[in-house]
Amino acid sequence: MADNVMRWIADNLLPHEAEVRGWLRKRRTAGEDEDDLVQEAYCRIAAVDDVIAVRNGRAYFFATIRNLLMERARREKIIKFETMAEFDVSSIIDENPSAERVLGGKNQLELVQRMIDSLPARCRDVFFLRKFQQLGQRETAALLGVSENIVEKEVARGMRLLLAMMAEPECNHAAVRQ
Amino acid sequence: MRRLTASQVQAAAADWFARTLSGDATTAELHQLEAWLEADPRHRGAFIRTQAMWHFLDAPAQAAAGQDLASEIPDEPPVSQGWRPSRRVLLGGALAIAASVAAIQIIPDVLFAEHQSLATRRGETSANTLSDGSQIVLDAESHAEISLKRSQRHVELVSGEGWFRVAKDKSRPFVVEANGITVTAVGTAFSVDKSDRIRVVVSEGVVQIASSGGEPVQVHRNQTAVISDGTVQITTLNDEEVRRRLAWREGYIGFNGETLAEAVASFNRFNNEQLVVADEKLGDRRVVGWFSRNDPWGFAKASATMLGGRVDRVNDRIILSRE
Numbered sequence: 001m002a003d004n005v006m007r008w009i010a011d012n013l014l015p016h017e018a019e020v021r022g023w024l025r026k027r028r029t030a031g032e033d034e035d036d037l038v039q040e041a042y043c044r045i046a047a048v049d050d051v052i053a054v055r056n057g058r059a060y061f062f063a064t065i066r067n068l069l070m071e072r073a074r075r076e077k078i079i080k081f082e083t084m085a086e087f088d089v090s091s092i093i094d095e096n097p098s099a100e101r102v103l104g105g106k107n108q109l110e111l112v113q114r115m116i117d118s119l120p121a122r123c124r125d126v127f128f129l130r131k132f133q134q135l136g137q138r139e140t141a142a143l144l145g146v147s148e149n150i151v152e153k154e155v156a157r158g159m160r161l162l163l164a165m166m167a168e169p170e171c172n173h174a175a176v177r178q
Numbered sequence: 179m180r181r182l183t184a185s186q187v188q189a190a191a192a193d194w195f196a197r198t199l200s201g202d203a204t205t206a207e208l209h210q211l212e213a214w215l216e217a218d219p220r221h222r223g224a225f226i227r228t229q230a231m232w233h234f235l236d237a238p239a240q241a242a243a244g245q246d247l248a249s250e251i252p253d254e255p256p257v258s259q260g261w262r263p264s265r266r267v268l269l270g271g272a273l274a275i276a277a278s279v280a281a282i283q284i285i286p287d288v289l290f291a292e293h294q295s296l297a298t299r300r301g302e303t304s305a306n307t308l309s310d311g312s313q314i315v316l317d318a319e320s321h322a323e324i325s326l327k328r329s330q331r332h333v334e335l336v337s338g339e340g341w342f343r344v345a346k347d348k349s350r351p352f353v354v355e356a357n358g359i360t361v362t363a364v365g366t367a368f369s370v371d372k373s374d375r376i377r378v379v380v381s382e383g384v385v386q387i388a389s390s391g392g393e394p395v396q397v398h399r400n401q402t403a404v405i406s407d408g409t410v411q412i413t414t415l416n417d418e419e420v421r422r423r424l425a426w427r428e429g430y431i432g433f434n435g436e437t438l439a440e441a442v443a444s445f446n447r448f449n450n451e452q453l454v455v456a457d458e459k460l461g462d463r464r465v466v467g468w469f470s471r472n473d474p475w476g477f478a479k480a481s482a483t484m485l486g487g488r489v490d491r492v493n494d495r496i497i498l499s500r501e
Contacts, residue, residue, distance in 0.1 A: 006226075006230060006233050007233055009229075009233070010230040010233035010234040010236070011234075013230065014231065014234050015234075034184075035184030035185065035188065036184050036220055038223070038227070039188070039219070039220040039221075039224045039227065040219050040220055042226045042227045043220070043222040043223030043226060044219065044223070044309050045309075046222075046226045047326050047327075048309055048310070049310070049347065049349070049350060071306070112234065112235055116235070130199070131232070131235050132235075136201060137199070137200045137201060148200070148202070151200075152196045152197065152199075152200045153196070155195070155196040155200075156189075156192040157192075159192040159196065159228050159231060159232070160192045163188065163192070163227065163228065163231050166231060166234075
């Protein structure tokens with residue numbers, strides 16, 4: 001995938017994920033359902049042509065989630081085909097994210113620091129060397145005196161933990177308040 | 179493949195991400211990853227989400243790159259208090275940088291296409307909007323495999339009939355494929371039916387039809403093309419006829435001189451409740467009119483009146499016979 005698309009997703013979708021999940025939870029779509037929808041939304045949005053031209057990633061994220069909910073409802077025969085027109089996705093999202101929802105560059109930096117800091121020690125060291133010092137797996141393993149396999153496992157574990165933090169609405173807000 | 183729970187999907191995506199980041203992934207593993215991503219949009223979504231998280235960490239990474247770690251361990255880490263690797267790592271990191279072995283890992287460009295599988299059962303049509311804005315209405319007992327790639331939007335009509343209203347996108351043609359015949363559109367609406375021969379009806383714009391061997395042929399609005407044995411036969415239709423041919427999208431079926439036997443076959447394809455024509459001569463009579471597709475009884479009553487026959491319900495079947 002093009003690097004600029006991934007960059008766009010990191011800057012325009014990921015920071016809004018917690019809010020999208022909060023909205024889903026209010027609609028009583030939580031747990032596995034919530035995760036399924038969020039994963040599908042990433043897949044779908046990443047496949048969109050010229051997605052990097054989309055200005056309001058947040059609205060787009062919500063609209064995609066709405067679309068997925070709608071398709072699910074249709075599959076499950078909750079609503080009829082005729083009523084589909086009522087689900088026009090362009091009209092559903094308020095376009096003014098409040099200040100606390102916007103993760104600016106500085107806030108993002110703080111958020112990342114807090115998240116990294118909360119990782120277990122060895123995991124944190126691996127992230128420091130692999131990501132921030134851009135060392136290869138072999139060099140990282142040598143420096144930490146562990147096997148390459150351990151480095152790979154720590155990367156996977158760290159990503160899981162970071163993504164879990166990213167999914168929690170309190171996480172973003174805590175970082176913003178600071 | 180067994181359906182994984184969302185958290186299993188995310189865990190697997192993180193493992194795959196770490197594997198690709200290691201730089202040690204074998205070609206076989208990358209193929210395996212591709213297959214895994216293809217298997218379920220949630221897999222691909224979770225993998226993309228993981229990659230995005232890695233990119234999200236870039237802001238501090240850029241800030242950290244400004245540190246001069248080789249000179250001394252700073253009293254105050256320049257990034258901020260939140261981000262502080264262990265002392266051992268700071269030293270080690272400095273040595274490593276001195277040795278200049280930094281390597282940037284490139285995540286392989288796995289094909290990022292959106293896949294969707296649509297299928298309908300008997301008696302059901304389904305309307306779908308794709309992420310590019312195109313609409314697909316699938317007739318009963320039909321199956322389409324949709325794959326939206328960056329260079330092409332591709333639909334394989336595996337069985338049945340579908341109608342497509344294509345969102346304009348010149349850079350990415352919309353191709354419907356059935357039995358190796360391709361129908362290509364940029365912004366237009368058309369249907370493809372592969373119930374017996376391939377039939378295409380164009381209700382807006384223009385499409386290009388290509389079959390193996392033959393020259394591509396353009397088919398315009400209000401034309402229908404029947405493709406058999408590599409030849410394309412084009413007929414012009416009037417508006418009414420186009421509407422009639424696409425009436426199934428709204429749950430209707432229109433007849434314009436089909437035999438009763440043909441009309442009954444259409445109903446029987448759609449409904450579980452089966453119609454039977456008990457008299458061959460009656461079956462050869464011709465019918466006209468629009469009917470609700472899910473109401474074979476209503477159709478039977480109307481045709482009986484039209485053709486002078488009678489209708490009986492016998493053991494869940496509707497029998498049409500001569501009076």
